[in-house]
Amino acid sequence: MPDFLEKRIISRLQGDLPLTLTPYADLALELGMGEAELMAKISELREKGLLRRIGAVLNHHNVGFSANAMGAWQVPPERAQEVGRQMAAFPAASHVYERPTYPDWRYNLFTMLHARNRAEVEKIAGEISRQTGINDYLLLYSTREFKKVSMNYF
Amino acid sequence: MEMQTSKDKELSPLDKKILNAVQKDFPLTSRPFQEIAIKVGSTETEVLSRIRQLRERGIIRRLGGVFDSQKLGFVSTLVALRVAPKQLDEVGAKISSLPGVTHNYQRDHTFNLWFTLVCPDRKELEANLAAVERYPGVEKLRNLPALQLFKIGVNFKME
Numbered sequence: 001m002p003d004f005l006e007k008r009i010i011s012r013l014q015g016d017l018p019l020t021l022t023p024y025a026d027l028a029l030e031l032g033m034g035e036a037e038l039m040a041k042i043s044e045l046r047e048k049g050l051l052r053r054i055g056a057v058l059n060h061h062n063v064g065f066s067a068n069a070m071g072a073w074q075v076p077p078e079r080a081q082e083v084g085r086q087m088a089a090f091p092a093a094s095h096v097y098e099r100p101t102y103p104d105w106r107y108n109l110f111t112m113l114h115a116r117n118r119a120e121v122e123k124i125a126g127e128i129s130r131q132t133g134i135n136d137y138l139l140l141y142s143t144r145e146f147k148k149v150s151m152n153y154f
Numbered sequence: 155m156e157m158q159t160s161k162d163k164e165l166s167p168l169d170k171k172i173l174n175a176v177q178k179d180f181p182l183t184s185r186p187f188q189e190i191a192i193k194v195g196s197t198e199t200e201v202l203s204r205i206r207q208l209r210e211r212g213i214i215r216r217l218g219g220v221f222d223s224q225k226l227g228f229v230s231t232l233v234a235l236r237v238a239p240k241q242l243d244e245v246g247a248k249i250s251s252l253p254g255v256t257h258n259y260q261r262d263h264t265f266n267l268w269f270t271l272v273c274p275d276r277k278e279l280e281a282n283l284a285a286v287e288r289y290p291g292v293e294k295l296r297n298l299p300a301l302q303l304f305k306i307g308v309n310f311k312m313e
Contacts (some may be wrong), residue, residue, distance in 0.1 A: 001227045010226070013219030019206050021198065022184060026221070039182055039294055043218075046182075050225045056176040056205075057215045057308055063165070065310050070261065084304035091182065096306030097232075099298040105234065105265065111296075114308060140268070144260035147250040151272050153226055 002050060002154075009041055011154040016055070057150065065114045067141070070140045071128070072107035074136040080108060083132045087111050092124045107138060165213070168196060170312040172204055173213070177309050180217065186307075223272050229279050230272040231299040233286070234265040241291025242266065248289055252282060265296065 002010060008031060009076065018026040028038040028068045045051040060068065071093075075083045080098045095112040111128070115121045118141070125139055171194040174312070176295050181189040188198040188204070196204075208214045223230050235244045242260065249269050258269040273279040287295045 008221065009199060010221065014199065014221065016209070016216055016218050017180070019202065019209065019217070019295035020175065021202060023174050023183070023186065024184065035184065039184075042182055048225070049222055052220045052222050052307070053178065054180040054182065054219050055178055056173065056180065056208075056217045058173065058177065058218065059212055059215045060310055061311055062211070063212045063312060080302065084302060087300075088305035091309070091311070093305065095301045095306055096304035098302040098304070099232065099300060102296050104294070105298075110232070112308070114310065117174075140261040140263050143262050144246075144258035146246040146260065146267075147255060148257050150218075151221070151223060151228075151254070151256050152222070153221065 001150050002045075005041065005043050006045060006050070007154045009038070009045070010034045010050070011152075013042070013051070014150060014152055014154075017054070060114055064116055067118045069113045069121045069125070069139040069141050070117075070142060071111040071113050071125055071136045073109040073111070073132075073133075073134050075134050077108065083134060084109060086132050087128055090124065090128060092121075093128070107136075109134075113139070165312065168194065168200075169208060169213075170206055171195075172201060173208070173310075173312055176205070176214075176217065205218050228272050228274055229276050229299075230270060231279060231282065231283075231297055232268065232270050232283075234294075234296040234298060235267040235269075235292055236294040237267050238291040238293060239266070241289075242252050245291050249286060252286075254279075254282065262305070265294070 017023040020026050025035040025040055028035045084096055084098055087093055092115055093111040094111055097110045098108055100109055101108050113121050113124055129135055175190050177194050180186060183189055187202045191201045192199045249255055254271060254272045256270050260266055261268050
């Protein structure tokens with residue numbers, strides 16, 4: 001669990017960095033600490049894995065990746081590990097997870113697939129299917145976005 | 155969902171280079187925009203001004219930290235719901251109003267509403283799910299917490 005100072009830094013970094021020539025110096029000033037100290041703390045958060053990265057989160061619709069499907073795959077449990085790794089190697093796939101199944105939901109592997117149009121998504125899914133030998137899968141397209149935000153932890 | 159492909163045509167070659175450079179790792183240095191400028195062959199002030207514009211246009215949703223919720227001590231899950239079509243608007247809006255819900259989408263399946271939920275502990279997560287299950291119109295709820303993570307990030311390569 002992050003300590004008090006880390007929480008203050010996280011609370012600020014879960015929003016936007018100041019868009020100035022010296023964003024870390026300006027952020028440090030806001031937090032009442034030195035720039036070097038802040039940068040050391042951020043780098044520590046990164047090393048400990050609490051911070052995955054600092055970077056730009058893009059609106060994929062606005063950069064041309066307007067087709068996004070949630071791929072759900074029915075993979076024999078003993079192959080989940082191997083197939084999960086294979087799926088993760090596809091550049092168009094993000095959020096590759098194994099999840100539990102139910103009698104009315106038998107798909108245990110999930111991928112988000114991002115492409116410029118549905119035909120391209122289907123082509124990528126077909127390629128994944130060929131490479132992994134998993135033929136039972138669904139592509140669930142979102143038909144409406146109710147909410148998409150970054151989490152505010154602290 | 156397949157309309158906006160023309161939008162990326164409004165991005166200049168420099169914009170695209172900048173977007174490719176800032177997605178993965180934004181430099182942790184005193185003058186990060188200078189470092190990006192060197193990478194993309196531009197100047198520090200030009201890069202900063204482009205990034206400001208891209209942020210204002212909503213092409214960059216956010217330029218900041220991306221955290222590992224589990225390492226921060228939080229618990230999260232993906233939830234599939236089957237909602238009576240007549241009540242979908244209402245249920246969708248109610249779920250969006252929950253503070254730990256980060257993604258909430260209608261999808262074309264009998265499980266027609268999918269959302270992700272992040273909570274400080276398991277107890278709160280379960281209390282939220284129990285409440286959602288009682289919303290009028292919710293016919294089925296399937297809790298799908300991650301058992302294994304193989305990959306999370308994505309880079310949108312712009313050419």
